[in-house]
Amino acid sequence: MKNLCIFCGSSWGRRKEFEDxxxxxxxxxxxxxxxxxxxGSSAGLMGACADAALAEGGRVIGILPNALKAKEIDHKGLTELHLVESMHERKAMMEQLSDGFISIPGGIGTMDELFEMWTWASLGWHEKPSALFNVAGYYDDLIRFLDRTAEDAFVRQEHRDMLIVETDIDRLFERLEGYVAPKVGKWIPKEGSII
Incomplete structure (x- = not known):
């Protein structure tokens, strides 16, 4: 792995644990x-992530749609900032530049990014890991719902298991670094079962 992508909110949320x-x-x-x-933003958790990595001497690459430049306030101190024309282009570039994806607390934009990268992996379009860093139980209800999608046969268990869920940073990195994408096919929906 060379680069890891974080998906998160451009706001702070209500809990200090999210920023921490x-x-x-x-x-x-x-x-x-x-x-x-x-x-690419300097606002909220996005800005906190960039500032922390930069303070540690890390490389930070931001990708920000031009339409959000004023709203999310582009970060001026990044190693690289790519301005793009759309959210689609932003996600495509994030996927191209990253070797794995970690979602921390955020809103619908974070959900969109998480699900798109995970969907692409389930389709075999890339073999990169996706993870939820479940801070202060933020994703508990989502995790229960995702388990239900597999229980009710809308998602193959192998695809559900592709999404790493952790609360501990060391364990999160251990699983990201050891990730091997499963070789699973798609389904045939006519009979109501997945194969």
């Missing part, structure tokens, strides 16, 4: 010699 986790995770990314790829 963003800082700790980004610091650890830099300490391990990885570059940090993220959304």
């Amino acid at each position: 986790a963003a800082i700790a995770l980004s610091t650890e990314i830099a300490r391990r010699g990885y570059g940090l790829v993220y959304g």
Whole structure:
């Protein structure tokens, strides 16, 4: 792995644990010699991630749509800042530049990024790991729902298991670094079962 991408909020959220986790995770990314790829903003948890990795001497690559430049406030101190025309282009560049993806607390934009990268992996479009860093139980309800999608046969268990879920940073890195993408096919929906 060379670069890890963090998906997170451009706001702070209500809990100090979210900021603390963003800082700790980004610091650890830099300490391990990885570059940090993220959304390019100086606001909220996004800015905290960039600042922490930069303070540790890390490389930080931001990708920001021009339309969000004023709203999310582009970070002026990054190693690289790529301005793109759309959210689609942003996600495509994040995927191209990254070797794995970590979602920490965030809103619908974070969910969009998480699900798109995980979907692409389940389709075999890339073999990169996706992870939820479940800070202060933020993703507990989502995790229960995702388990339900496999229980009710809308998602193959192998695809559900592709998403790493951790609360401990060291264990998170151990699983990201040891990730091997499963070789699983798609389904045939006519009979209502997946193969």
